[in-house]
Amino acid sequence: MPSSRPRLLPWPGLNGQPCFLVTDDTGTSYLSRLADEMETVQLRTGADLLGHARPLLRDHRANARELRFVGHRLAEALHDALRVAESRGQRLEDGEETTPEQS
Template identity: 45%
Template sequence: MPDQPRQPPWSGPEGKRSYLITDHHGGPVSRLADATESIQLHMGSQLVEHALALLPGTPPSDLRYLAERLTEALRDALRIADSRGRRLDGMSQR
């Protein structure tokens, strides 16, 4: 029996949400989504550490670049949190 639809850590065509329907055995696309989530969260963590070290005395142009990357990392983390939250809600309703 399939689990709840999962939003993978990437967008579908034209930036629209896409969903992955899988079972609890974890097929290849599900494993790719897990690996991608892990990489995105690790990169976000590294970016936060870099930002903390960079912020004092940083030129405005560097701050803009940093803000753009932090925004991307936050978007990825929120997509992952939303997807995992939906899956947890589905498990609690069983």
């Protein structure tokens, strides 16, 4: 079932503004598949980062520079994960399939 709602893409548009894909396909276009793959990479990267951040945050010898660095990376990963969640939530509302395995 084609969506009437534009798909929020996992990468920013001009000036960091949200970027949307308008299509009448069911997630089979090149850009739709690319967006699915990008979302998967973003979520995997966030999970990997969290795995590295937890020990660093527990390490009392970690210095401020290291903690700021990991804090910034965690904020970026959270931003990406929230964008993925928003995009997938919108597609669920529209009754579309949301995982690459289903397309």
